[in-house]
Amino acid sequence: MIARYDGWLASSSTSTRDEWRGTALSVATFAVAILLVGCDGKGPTQPSDQAKNAAVSEFPLRVWVVTDIQDAEAIRRKWQGETPQPIEIRELTIQELLGGEKCRCDVLIYPSRLSGELVSRGWVLELPSKLTGGDDSVLTGLNKASAYQAAYNQRNYALPLGCDVAGVFVSDAVARESEAFGGWNQLVEDLPAEDMTISDDAVDRAAIVDRYLAIASSISSREAKYGLLFDLPDMVGVLNRYGEFEEAATMLLRLAQQTPDGRLAVGSHVSAWETVSQSDAALATVLPLAVLPSDLAGDAGEFYANVISTDTGSLWNTGHGLNVSLAEDCSQTAQAIGLVRWLAEPQTRTFLGSQMQGITPASPGGTSAARWKAIQSQQPLLTERVAHELRLPLADQYRSILADELTTMLKGQSTPKQMVNRVAAGWSKINRQNPEQGRRYQESLGLRY
Template sequence: MSRYCCFALSLITLVFTLGCPQPKPPVVEEKRPSGPFKLLVLDDPQLADAIEREWQAREERPLELTKSTAAELLKGEKVDADAVIYPPQLLGELIAREWIEPLPESLQDNEALDLNDIFPAVRRMELDWGGKTYGVPFGSQTLVLMYRPEVFEKLELEVPTTWVEYQSAVDRIASSEFCTGDAPKFVSATLEPLAAQWRSKLFLARSAAYAKNPSNYAVLFGLSSADALIGQQSFVKGAEELKAVAETIPADLQALSPAEVGRQFLAGKSAMAIGWLSLKSQENEAKLEFTPDFAPLPGSAKYWNELTETWEERRGGRPAEVPFLTISGRIGSVSRSSRSARDAALGLILLSASDSAVQVSPASEATTVYRNTNVGGITQWIDPRLTSEGASTYGEAVALTLSSSEAINLNLPGVEQYLAALDVAVGKILESDATPQETLQKTAQEWNDITDKIGRPAQIKANSASLGR
């Protein structure tokens, strides 16, 4: 069941894609170096193992694969490999250190790379920097809304298109027979990823629609100043709403990752959830007793205008959904240490092409589909207990989210420092009597201090490049 009727217009292209399989484009054949292809994979041993299997099945040239972590890499002085696969939020950091370089322009129209097949928001927010393409995708998980359609039908609820409607649905379900009485069906009306290191990203995803407006490019940092905007009313509202819903979730379910939220939802713990699906973790898990439905995250019909310092209605009063990318995933880039940038790029393209995607990307819990041609095979990435209808609806929600022209990201140099400070702040808001406004204003000052330490002129340029300017 679709989210609402207007989905049909957005999904015309997707429907054609699902119904009309396209030929698998080959990697351009050309003479390649005889030495090994040296590849570094960060924070993802499962993905590394899948890459090794796929490479051995497709290439005669040896692969010299190294598994490491982002933390270890950033202690060093370079990427000691031909190419590196890493979380997309580190793109700006690696560029600032001059450790990676853009894909060769001669490969921009490579049939196997097929940039036009990649979801637009993934390409714009995760692969491009300053108008140049620096990466190839391996998939980026994205938060979606999960819900039980039979509950919504019983309570005569509409699928929420705004965060206000979402909170109203949470309250309605929490006070209903589904969550009250001697034998409640659910332990919580909804679940959200409130674990440390995830709550800050959830908070940004919830606040994005309040912060982005038709007149601004920059959402987290001022375009001309790189001043932190995290203390503005748009984020205060997002924090207040997050705190309100967190208070409805049982304490033993307040430390979940997005994937764990998805598993708990499929286990029947809640009527709604914000998270994502990954492959089933236990082979002996029971068969699903219901058919879930999915939709993009809610948005907002209002936004905070920082210029006028007022709340304003969006044109026509229509809600806008603003996805937050770089929350998860993996991308690959050419190392400046490579003997041949072109050959390194071709190695990455081989592993990222549409026919390799289903063999490589699903091995990682951090990834999902990233090409239109792979949406029809999304069952390779998610719990196989879902029916074809459920998998199709989940694919629709993912495709719409990752194709959004409104998406925002956070992949500046120092991203780990910014997120760590924000995670502490969100924790204080959720776990104590700390007021969102005062706490976020202090966080904004911390962000400004981080920016000054990195170098404000450099961060102004980086912010602009990250936004594609």
């Protein structure tokens, strides 16, 4: 069943091999869905007393942000409109953060997939009881996926500012022709197939990995809470042991074949959104919402919202949603706690959702109607059936190997079967060189070692 949002243009979904079941989130339920977002569950509040009343220090709070910021000065003004505590915001890339010897800040905002790396380095602290205890805990009211993202090794290290799962986005032409879908195989039958040439400068390595893992999770028969990508306890990679991972590679290749340049598989998420939303042809891609800009736009009526559920597969947390933690080097704890409480407030998240990617706004102010409705259609999906991988230490090394081999396959230089074999071999090499990875993987899954 496919439900249309009149005057809108987005789709959010996860797939299944056997059945796609569309569920519409009506405009009337958007306000209810807000309560499912990673917030305090109490609705809009006044600026936190702790933010306003913490003793003011002459030294600026050092805040490091590991994502693109649209206007850091606007964020500083917003904060200092409520407290005279000075603040110093520094924007970093993931490479700049992890390339340093220490995290020399008070508060760190970062993509949640870095959790394991940061915990293993001792760069982030467990949240103190002043933030997690009592009725005013910043973690009260979180949906299950967001609560899982907040924790690592069953300890709460972060407040999640955004929890993001990837979905299947289809053009109006696809949705108009099909009332029900039989899974990935049926979808790709209706998509164009062209000869393609992929150039290196067109490849977005992170986006390729996002799409592949989202597809693999959606069709996997493995239980996500015990890990999709490695067998425990020996930490053996399973991409070449289960046919579903080769099948996922075949589906990704099929997405690439829709255009001569392969952009719906290898291009950035923004370019994929634009291509599908502006096309009159039957097109599909896989997108996470956290990395899309707040001013996301499209032509009314060209998209449908398809919420795809499955009895066997899992949604996949892309890890692009942001966490905020107290840093190990924090020297102004009371002031830092006040800032974290301020970040937990719905009105703050709504403002910041227009300033940086990876934050789920609590209301539509500051984001486009298209993105807001896409986000709201996603929220009921954030249950316990979400795979949270890869977020163990060295996650970027695993992702890099996967990106290399997926790119080689999409260029026609290897087959899906060769791809999964090479990835499994590369991942096994990492694990042999790092014997602690088995324990770390279990910790990343929240399992007792």
